């Protein structure tokens with residue numbers, strides 16, 4: 097009877113791997129050594145795959161998407177994250193913002209000058225000069241003549257037009273003409289009168305119709321720092337010509353801004369320059385000094401429109417999360433971008449609730465608050481984003497507060513607010529409940545609501561603790577990290 101064969105003999109693999117029958121002792125030793133070496137290599141490969149997988153799981157990469165209408169505060173929120181979590185990098189970049197701040201200042205002055213100009217042009221039949229009682233709001237603007245001291249100021253501040261062109265040339269690449277021809281983005285007036293406070297037919301040529309924007313990337317920063325300010329007509333470089341001119345004009349600028357007649361005109365036209373983006377006229381002594389260096393607050397207040405999608409990446413410099421990589425995506429424009437970002441950890445949606453009495457620059461028939469509500473609804477109901485955590489910032493609460501305290505009645509613009517007290521806290525609570533209800537009703541699957549009332553530009557409020565002012569950023573960071581770790585199964 098033939099010897100019974102091991103079952104494995106039938107296995108073609110075993111047969112192929114079986115050592116030769118006539119293997120010598122020497123060959124066997126060498127074969128075993130080779131097999132041992134191969135096993136060691138294989139184990140090392142397995143181990144490196146295991147470590148790589150673990151590292152990938154542990155990899156601290158957090159992706160955040162910022163959404164919201166133009167001027168809602170997306171880029172400012174990004175700057176706040178940078179300021180809090182990468183303070184060194186933020187500090188190093190502050191100087192690059194000086195040109196933007198100079199441009200913001202020059203534009204505020206031009207808003208004042210153009211408003212005066214508008215009044216002059218309307219003065220077809222000069223009669224009553226703007227004099228006497230600056231608090232009398234009854235005087236008709238169509239029968240006024242500017243006092244001589246304002247005419248003189250206008251003339252003396254003319255060099256600022258040149259500075260504006262210089263700064264635009266500095267921030268915007270030469271082939272990007274359209275960068276300065278977008279509709280005016282300012283929202284410095286109330287009662288639905290958003291946009292330029294002058295008559296657009298009369299001032300079609302005015303530089304104030306243009307809002308400067310930057311494209312994604314840091315190119316503007318390189319330009320604003322890496323190029324001489326101006327070659328001038330002599331071809332010689334000057335040391336920050338813009339700052340020198342602002343410094344030279346500072347007394348006239350202060351006089352213009354504090355002039356009772358100018359204030360009266362602004363009041364009549366319901367232009368609230370103090371609440372508009374990029375406002376520095378209450379800090380003129382400091383910002384026009386020759387040694388001016390932007391502070392943290394100045395950088396947060398600066399206005400520079402973003403167009404397109406920008407992704408900023410940074411590693412936390414301090415704290416428990418040191419080394420964590422954050423990628424924050426700043427989306428300018430509409431949420432048609434949203435489907436491309438369904439893999440983000442969280443979305444921060446900014447709704448500037450102070451804009452309840454303003455209209456969109458792009459479409460003056462649309463109220464800005466209404467636009468924010470519709471965008472929020474769209475984002476909440478988006479199926480692709482169903483699993484993404486949504487964090488709502490009801491932003492610009494500082495402006496909401498000053499508006500309501502100055503007597504603007506919320507109920508006039510938001511009827512459903514009813515006869516509640518015209519009080520900032522009541523208003524915030526009201527908006528929060530409305531946005532929360534939309535979130536609850538329109539989310540495809542239930543998810544937690546994270547809502548914060550914020551003023552993302554406010555650096556520190558009086559004696560209050562800075563970290564308390566940023567509870568919302570810390571809370572968002574903690575929440576996002578927790579969810580991120582949970583998703584990586586590390587919690």
Ligand SMILES: Nc1nc2c(ncn2[C@@H]2O[C@H](COP(=O)(O)OP(=O)(O)OP(=O)(O)O)[C@@H](O)[C@H]2O)c(=O)[nH]1
Pocket residue numbers: 164165166167168169170171172173372373374396397398399400401402403427428429491492493494495550551552553554
């Ligand atoms: N007072 C006040 N100003 C704010 C607040 N948030 C943002 N701003 C200012 O509003 C202006 C617009 O903010 P941005 O961050 O540029 O707005 P954005 O959403 O990035 O706008 P786009 O780039 O046009 O999409 C800036 O001048 C900010 O300093 C806030 O809470 N309070």
Ligand SMILES: [Mg+2]
Pocket residue numbers: 170171172400401402426428
């Ligand atoms: Mg922006």
